[in-house]
Amino acid sequence: MSAQSTSRRWLITGANSGFGAAFVRAVLAAGDEVVAAVRRPDSMAEVVAAYPDRVQVVALDVRDPDAAERAVKEAGRVDVLVNNAGYGIVGAIEETSDADLRDAMEVMFHGPLRLTQLVLPQMRERRSGAIVQVSSMGGFMSFAGVGIYSAAKGALELASEALAAEVNPLGIQVLIVEPGAFRTSFAKPAALRISGEIGDYAETVGAIRDGLPSSDQQQEGDPEKAAAAVIATVGQANPPLRLALGPDAVGAIRGKLAAVAADLDATAHLGLTTGLESTVN
Template sequence: MTVRTWFITGVNSGLGRLMTEQILERGERVAGTARKMDALIELKEKYGKQLWLQSLDLIDTFAIRRVVDAAFAHFGRIDVIVNNAGYGLVGAAEELLDEQISHQLNTNVVGPIQVVRAALPHLRAQGGGRIMQLSSMGGQWAMPGLSLYHASKWAVEGFFESTIQDIAPFNIQVTIVEPGSARTEFAAASAALSPALDAYAHTPAGAVRRLIEPGFRSQPGDPAKMAQAMIASVDQNPAPKRLALGTDAYNNIKAALTERLAALEAQKQLAFSTDFDA
């Protein structure tokens, strides 16, 4: 088995933590980042030099560049970049605070873009590598009350749709991961709530808030299995462009794509009619 080195953001909890534990158990190495280090002390004690840790907040572009450079300098080579860190912002568009909008987009969109930008010179110099970007089934499908979260995931998918083509000549491949709902800490700890407006209490957005606010544990996805599938995907060549994980991810994405394709086909005659006459 090839011993690889991974750079993973958000290794303190959720899929990032599970991936890190599984990778280390395989004997591979991880350069991990998180905003809070307290939860990682035991893991560091267990795996020692296999695990290199740095504190990082994705809203700090200067820190991103410093940490990515330091990780490559420490291990000499990093085979896989995993943009995992992020969170969800719950609330209808009118309920969101200006600072919440900025923080959501800076964390979920600008941060991952800057991680990739910092890593690309190193990946090119070493002759290639893999990038894994955590999106969501919400990167192709949307539900009420999560407009900014969906905006962030659709944006980052658009970024990689183009960037994949930019970096293919350098033997750098990308997989966009689209998990469905999984029993991680997302609802309880990784979701931020906007202030609630009474006007939305009895709307679909209000119903979503009531579902997420107390935390919910009935998600179908097994996060350990999802982490395992993400790790296994790195052995595929060429890399899968997208990785849908979970029955709800498959069903919701398929329904959204089918609906959009049907709407597009219905407009075919109109679309062709707006070209210049032959």
């Protein structure tokens, strides 16, 4: 994103808790402005009172297309969009209801892309801006019990990879953020969607079903440091597409890359021999 003489204006979804609240604090500490998009505007009352000239609140449930359009219009100029709103969903693929599957995709895929589409016209006109997609290490790799969550985040990542190729030449940065376990409200039992149980999946899914809620407030990751890393990356010269946050995320993603490379090496002799034979005259 091109340098600006004035403060940047950040539209942050899910700004009242977890990473969203950490992003708000970091942005304000940097001297920038915040448009906080939340389902309950009253939840931002203390922040607004402390920064009345630099915080604007807009009501938004990212599932609602009309609300998204209103929120972007009310926000006015948006220099940085942070698609942060989301939640955890735990269960085997077979255990997960169709309603939960569709809601996860609506909140963590369709909603972020809708907001991205809404802010892009003004960013294209200015030839500057940044889109920050808060994914997860689970958006790059997956394991038993988090397939639906990973599917939603992974879909957002792949769409954003294409988006980056489309908008980088127009001066717009795309950053995919892939946190590991951080001490946010993500794992709070009341915040998680946990599916019904099928006994046959106890050995594969049971560990995450029991372990994720019990990890709440025991995680090693510091949200304030994560937010600072994002702030430092947005707008830098030659920025990365992906930003893995936390030793667990860095390790898990490296493991996934190694596993994919190993599979490719093991099957290349098959894949490289599937072309049509040359016609010999």
